[in-house]
Amino acid sequence: MFKSMKRIIRWAGKYKGRLYLGSVCSFFSSLSTAIPTMAAAFALDKAIQAYWTNTAIDTVLIWQTLWIIIGSIVLNFLLSYLRAVLQESIGYEVAAGQRIHLGDVLKRVPLGYFSQNSVGDILAGVTTELSTLELQGMKMVDVIINGYAKFIAIVLCLIFFSPVAAVISIVGVALSALALQGISRHSEKTAATTHKAMEDMSGATIEYIRGLSIVKSFGQEGASIENFRNASKDLKDIHIKVEKGFTPFNCLHLFALKLASMGIVFICAWQALQGQMSMAFFLMFVLFSFVMFGSVENINDAAHTLGVVDSAMNKLEALENVNYIDQDGTDIKPATYDIEFRDVSFGYDSRIVLHDLNFKIPQNSTTAIVGPSGSGKSTLCNLIARFYDVGSGTITIGGTDIRRFTCDSLLKNISMVFQNVYLFRDTIKNNIKFGSPDATDEQIVAAAKAARCHDFIMALPDGYDTVIGEGGSSLSGGEKQRISIARAMLKDAPIVILDEATASIDPENEHLIQEAISALTHGKTIITIAHRLATIENADQILVIDGGTVAQRGTHKELLQQEGTYKKFIQIREQAEGWRIQ
Numbered sequence: 001m002f003k004s005m006k007r008i009i010r011w012a013g014k015y016k017g018r019l020y021l022g023s024v025c026s027f028f029s030s031l032s033t034a035i036p037t038m039a040a041a042f043a044l045d046k047a048i049q050a051y052w053t054n055t056a057i058d059t060v061l062i063w064q065t066l067w068i069i070i071g072s073i074v075l076n077f078l079l080s081y082l083r084a085v086l087q088e089s090i091g092y093e094v095a096a097g098q099r100i101h102l103g104d105v106l107k108r109v110p111l112g113y114f115s116q117n118s119v120g121d122i123l124a125g126v127t128t129e130l131s132t133l134e135l136q137g138m139k140m141v142d143v144i145i146n147g148y149a150k151f152i153a154i155v156l157c158l159i160f161f162s163p164v165a166a167v168i169s170i171v172g173v174a175l176s177a178l179a180l181q182g183i184s185r186h187s188e189k190t191a192a193t194t195h196k197a198m199e200d201m202s203g204a205t206i207e208y209i210r211g212l213s214i215v216k217s218f219g220q221e222g223a224s225i226e227n228f229r230n231a232s233k234d235l236k237d238i239h240i241k242v243e244k245g246f247t248p249f250n251c252l253h254l255f256a257l258k259l260a261s262m263g264i265v266f267i268c269a270w271q272a273l274q275g276q277m278s279m280a281f282f283l284m285f286v287l288f289s290f291v292m293f294g295s296v297e298n299i300n301d302a303a304h305t306l307g308v309v310d311s312a313m314n315k316l317e318a319l320e321n322v323n324y325i326d327q328d329g330t331d332i333k334p335a336t337y338d339i340e341f342r343d344v345s346f347g348y349d350s351r352i353v354l355h356d357l358n359f360k361i362p363q364n365s366t367t368a369i370v371g372p373s374g375s376g377k378s379t380l381c382n383l384i385a386r387f388y389d390v391g392s393g394t395i396t397i398g399g400t401d402i403r404r405f406t407c408d409s410l411l412k413n414i415s416m417v418f419q420n421v422y423l424f425r426d427t428i429k430n431n432i433k434f435g436s437p438d439a440t441d442e443q444i445v446a447a448a449k450a451a452r453c454h455d456f457i458m459a460l461p462d463g464y465d466t467v468i469g470e471g472g473s474s475l476s477g478g479e480k481q482r483i484s485i486a487r488a489m490l491k492d493a494p495i496v497i498l499d500e501a502t503a504s505i506d507p508e509n510e511h512l513i514q515e516a517i518s519a520l521t522h523g524k525t526i527i528t529i530a531h532r533l534a535t536i537e538n539a540d541q542i543l544v545i546d547g548g549t550v551a552q553r554g555t556h557k558e559l560l561q562q563e564g565t566y567k568k569f570i571q572i573r574e575q576a577e578g579w580r581i582q
């Protein structure tokens with residue numbers, strides 16, 4: 001338990017000082033809670049003595065007691081307020097910083113990380129685990145430190161009136177600490193399983209929600225709802241099993257404290273009967289015996305939670321310590337924007353997808369990449385943007401190995417328009433200016449006009465301020481695609497990668513978009529993946545990728561004169577689009 005506590009205190013980092021200061025406040029606030037009872041007991045004792053000895057009640061003492069009680073209440077309020085101000089926001093402040101840091105970490109990990117780790121796991125790390133730490137971590141440390149601080153403060157007061165009662169309370173708390181240790185160990189042991197079940201639950205939920213449209217369209221709910229139900233049942237079973245494991249320790253913890261309460265009442269009653277303690281102080285002890293263990297009882301909850309918090313910290317540490325793809329990168333501005341692949345091979349896990357690629361893409365030229373589905377075209381583009389690192393060989397931009405760049409300094413030079421467009425749940429304006437946060441409204445509108453999306457944006461209820469759904473769900477495929485082209489236009493990077501950029505555009509819009517793309521790509525280094533002839537026939541070079549290798553390379557005219565994949569591809573396109581080879 002104390003190990004986990006130390007870890008959380010370390011997590012508090014620069015806020016540690018505030019945590020300690022808050023605990024000092026808590027200690028003195030507890031002292032100020034005990035003082036009125038003791039002062040009242042003292043005054044009552046004197047009043048009873050005066051009554052039995054038939055002497056006058058000391059009114060000065062009564063007034064002094066009253067002032068002490070009022071002073072203690074005010075002090076208690078001030079110290080409690082100060083403690084809350086110092087301690088209560090620490091968790092939120094540390095977590096907010098860490099959330100931003102994790103976002104940065106995730107931006108810099110290779111995309112392969114997201115295939116190897118389930119989205120549920122990663123999401124749970126950034127949301128559930130961090131929230132556990134944020135909401136529970138600090139609170140638990142607070143409960144433990146302040147719980148024991150309160151207890152120590154009261155024991156220090158009691159020691160003057162009855163050392164035996166003080167010793168009994170210490171023994172009771174020491175025994176309860178053993179039970180807490182058991183609770184904490186059980187919590188640590190079971191936390192990983194509980195977390196795994198929670199992650200499975202969020203993974204199954206994400207899967208279920210994502211697949212809802214397919215489920216509905218096929219009128220099936222079979223596997224996805226089954227996974228969802230199983231995950232929910234597993235989570236319930238694990239929670240019940242874990243709770244059962246806590247029961248004996250919970251009982252021992254409460255039993256030790258109740259026994260100590262009874263012991264104090266018993267010993268003080270005995271002392272009172274022996275005439276060693278006055279009735280007023282006996283009443284004070286009875287009162288204390290009910291309240292003094294309350295704060296220690298609360299530590300029980302903390303011990304339950306600390307194992308879970310510990311496991312959350314393990315998860316977050318693993319997430320934070322993942323290797324950045326640009327760990328050794330520096331900020332580089334390439335002298336030119338020629339791209340070169342030298343002996344590049346790459347595979348996902350052990351399956352090699354690209355074999356020994358060698359080609360150059362000169363600055364300000366257009367290279368079209370064609371090839372059958374699954375041949376490796378998108379993978380090749382992703383390697384240029386360094387979403388993954390090459391397995392062997394080198395990719396250079398302006399003669400510099402892209403592994404020498406930081407991700408930011410590399411991606412500054414590249415605009416990408418993907419096959420599957422992702423738009424954020426934000427206004428259209430913010431989605432367009434995503435890669436260029438400083439863009440003016442005029443520049444945004446100009447880019448939108450060039451990408452042929454201005455008209456449909458203006459027809460929306462709030463124009464550029466219309467908030468679109470997550471993933472751009474309230475727009476058609478073609479509209480999303482055009483917004484992503486506007487976004488790329490605004491970024492105005494010297495290298496443009498178009499991955500099936502016109503795939504979702506209707507024929508009428510395609511012509512307009514081609515014009516827009518020509519404007520976007522003018523005077524830039526272009527790599528474009530396309531199945532449509534209109535997109536590729538004017539390219540300076542065409543790379544035909546087949547089975548992960550460059551099967552053919554040349555211009556449209558040159559390649560048409562060769563027998564091979566490209567000619568077959570054109571014939572198929574001819575049939576599909578009603579085009580003719582000239």
Ligand SMILES: Nc1ncnc2c1ncn2[C@@H]1O[C@H](COP(=O)(O)OP(=O)(O)OP(=O)(O)O)[C@@H](O)[C@H]1O
Pocket residue numbers: 115348353371372373374375376377378379380
């Ligand atoms: N994240 C991934 N993890 C594992 N394998 C992958 C991953 N992405 C792609 N692949 C595999 O790598 C191969 C090349 O895929 P890639 O997407 O590059 O092909 P493509 O030529 O762009 O296909 P398409 O024209 O259908 O988009 C395919 O066999 C694909 O299954």
